Amino acid sequence: MTTMPPCADTPLAREQAGLDACVHCGFCLQACPTYLALEDENDSPRGRIVLMRALADGTLPPSDADLREHIDRCLGCRACETACPSGVPYGHLLEATRATLRGGQAPTVAARALLRVFSHRPLMRAAMALARLLAATPIPTLLMKLPGRIGFGMAMLAATEFPLERAKYRAEGNGENGSAALLLGCVMEGLFTDTNRATERVLIRNGYEMVAAPSQGCCGALHAHAGDLDAARRLARRNIEAFERSGARYVVTNAAGCGAMMKEYDHLLSGDAEWSERARAVSSRVRDVSELLAAVGPQSGGVLPFTVAYDAPCHLQHAQRVTTAPIAVLEAIPGIQLVPLDESDQCCGSAGIYNLIEPETSNAVLARKLDRIVASHASLVATGNPGCLMQIGAGLLRSDMQARVVHPIDLLDASYAAD
Ligand code: SF4
Ligand code: SF4
Missing domain, CATH: 1.10.1060.10 (Alpha-helical ferredoxin)
Structure with a gap:
């Protein structure tokens, strides 16, 4: 036997x-x-x-x-x-x-509670609304130097403040490069709402027609990374339906972790006879916003006088293998001086909810990133993922460093506004 x-x-x-x-x-x-x-x-x-x-x-x-x-x-x-x-x-x-x-359970009670919020749309919207309200007060800045997770959490919220003046403009385009539906994302739409609108504007200006996918939700990346594959599959099915219904040629993301997850819906649902083919079809349409822009240009705008270092989000660099497109976006901005960042392909320690579960290792990894940023002499660090924006941004604020973080698309949008 x-x-x-x-x-x-x-x-x-x-x-x-x-x-x-x-x-x-x-x-x-x-x-x-x-x-x-x-x-x-x-x-x-x-x-x-x-x-x-x-x-x-x-x-x-x-x-x-x-x-x-x-x-x-x-x-x-x-x-x-x-x-x-x-x-x-x-x-x-x-x-x-x-x-x-752990039979699909996240390792800590706090992580399990957080994942439940992300998979439940009304709860997630309420949590993000509260976080937005708090971020609009002076409280995060006042409390961000507190030791431990509370102080770091406050610094992460403070880091969501856009470091430049945001001038709005009306984007116009002919839609000749195809239609695209934006994955709004939980944290992106909750705390980086203006970056989502900027993403739509720059895509329109570069010849994409934006269409809506109203019944979309969380991509499931945090659940999959924590080992809750059943929840990740439930969320993936909901998004597959939503983006099929949108009819868009492309599914576009501006959050590296979400993009990596959606590009792997085919693997996630490979054992599901009913969904595997639909998952494969949707995954094949997913693009990071920088990929869509690099494929057609992108158009250049007005001058921005900043020294910028690019830090590659792991899920863009290693999971999606998108390496040159974000650089092409930054190079399209006149006036920007791009400076090299040593170990820009190394993790910042954010990694989804890792900084909640393993704060000590996360801090050790972040400290190394901050040292490299100091050595680069950049005034702005550009990175295309909400977790990295908040992690690096919090580290810069808590260390009293002058540099600030920004999404590359926000820089391109500011350049168009200055045009
Ligand atoms: S590089 Fe690492 S993961 Fe790959 S085969 Fe060698 S030891 Fe294994
Ligand atoms: S922390 Fe190390 S083992 Fe884990 S994914 Fe990153 S490189 Fe691989």
Whole structure:
């Protein structure tokens, strides 16, 4: 009689081919922010894959505390995927491991509560409205130096304030480059509403016709990263329906994490006979806003006299492999001096809700990013993801640094307004 390993027929068992692809060469080690910060092989991609294998073959039980700790400490930044010559799909392995470890539950009560808010539209809108109200008061700035998570949370809210003057203009275009429906996003529409409107304006000016997808919701990325794959699939199905109904040629995102998730709806729903083909069709239409703009230009606008460093969001650089398009957007702005940022392809420590679950490692990773920003002498750091905007922005504010963060699309929009 053959015995089944304890983790047979789990999400991780279904990713066995990905586990087998790792040849333990170690090329990924120096790309891994947690390995660089903690100098422990168990906090490297290679070490975590060894732990995943032990979980899959039953050598370690899902309850093993060390195993959970090292898997929880992973940022999910996927820098190891870019470095890996063997094509190990580390992001999928991590999601499947987390789903296997806790039966699809996020690791802490606070994280579970937060994920519930994100998957429930009325709750999410209420939470974002409250956060917006608070952000409009002096309270976040007054409290942002408090130690611990409260102070850091306040600094994140304070960092949502746009650092330039926002001049509105009326965007006009002929729609000749096709129609696009914007994924509004939970945090983007809640706390970066003006960036969403700026995204629509710059796309219209560059020849895209904007159409609505009114019944859309959260993309499910935070749920998938935390291992709650069932919730992620529910949210994905809702969005697939919404964007099918929009009839748009492109689904456009301005949040790297959401874009990466939507481009992988096909993998998420690959085992669902009813939805897999629909998921594949929608995933193939997803583009980051910088990709749509770079494909047609983008048009240049008025002069902006800033020194700008580009910091690549992990889920744009490593998960979507979009590297040059955001630079093309920034280069289209006259007057901007683009300066190099050392380790711009390394995580800032935000990683979805990671800074809530693993604040110490998150801070260690952020400190390294802030050092690199100081050395760049940039006055603005451009990055296209809400988590990175808030994480880096909070770090700059709490360290009394002069530099500020900004979404690249907001800069292009400001350039058009100055035209
Ligand atoms: S994940 Fe890739 S780079 Fe890292 S040890 Fe395995 S095969 Fe090598
Ligand atoms: S996802 Fe990022 S933090 Fe996790 S193992 Fe890979 S490189 Fe390291």
